[in-house]
Amino acid sequence: MAAFEKELKQYLQFAGFEKGLSKNSLQSYKNDLLRYLGFVSRILKINNLAGVTLTHIETYLNELTEMELAVSTIARNISSIRSFHEFTVAEGITEANPAELVELPKKAHKLPEVLQFYEIEKIISSADRTTYAGIRDAAIIETLYASGMRVSELTDLEPDRLFFEIGFIRVIGKGNKERLVPIGEIAQQALEHYIETARDVFLDSKYPGKSKNKLFLNQRGGPLTRMSVWNVVNKYAQKAGIQKKVYPHIFRHSFATHLLEGGADLRAVQEMLGHTSIITTEIYTHVDRTLLHQVHKQFHPRA
Secondary structure, three states: OOOOHHHHHHHHHHHHHOOOOOHHHHHHHHHHHHHHHHHHHHHOOOOOHHHOOHHHHHHHHHHHHHOOOOHHHHHHHHHHHHHHHHHHHHOOOOOOOOOOOOOOOOHHHOOOOOOOHHHHHHHHHOOOOOOHHHHHHHHHHHHHHHHOOOHHHHHOOOHHHEEOOOOEEEEEOHHHOEEEEEOOHHHHHHHHHHHHOHHHHHHOOOOOOOOOOOOOEOOOOOEOOHHHHHHHHHHHHHHOOOOOOOOHHHHHHHHHHHHHHOOOOHHHHHHHHOOOOHHHHOHHHHHHHHHHHHHHHHHOOOO
């Protein structure tokens, strides 16, 4: 049974009949809330709507923001979540509406948190490469950090988009735009190891051929979802003892920041990230400037 299936069904009936929402609007609300309630139950591990707080909702909205969704899409999600929680209060399912004070995430004003290189190494090293799942998970994390791709781009990867002979991956990004991204030797070795050992085991298991066009598979032979990758990253971050909040997109932030700190050209990083505008990429130069300020303050005698 899906998370909070009963409450969602009641709400959709209310929204359809009493609020008079159109079929398309109702479907949009349903999709928004399925994703939100799945995040609440599987990622936040909350099994009672009364346990949802404003902080939990802001965590979810930040996840949507990191996916680089349009402001209008995030605004619609906020509307869906607010309306759902208003309904649960009206029906006596919960006592308060935690979404009442939700504001649109201010992405432009918040510098992205990044992992230090040693933290990434600890996370990757936590994967048990004596198991098929561990081999796959190591390849996932190596690929996220080596390429800076979005998690949706990773789950959409197909084997024929890997061009190991030239060291590139063909990534299909937002708006169906294609880009070639360097992969690096270490990540390539991890991917090759996964393909040569674990992938065929997953592919030939319970549902042979079900997802042969997807690179990363679960142990039942189906394609990995964004939520699955979220769980993988969380699992190894906790195992490695990382105190920061670790999610798939933080590897993209770390990828860009580490390149710029190492002296990479901003436009080259823009190309690898698949940003339409260089303004989006420039947020990582602010992270770099923060580091420079710290160094100056620590070592300059009159800072």
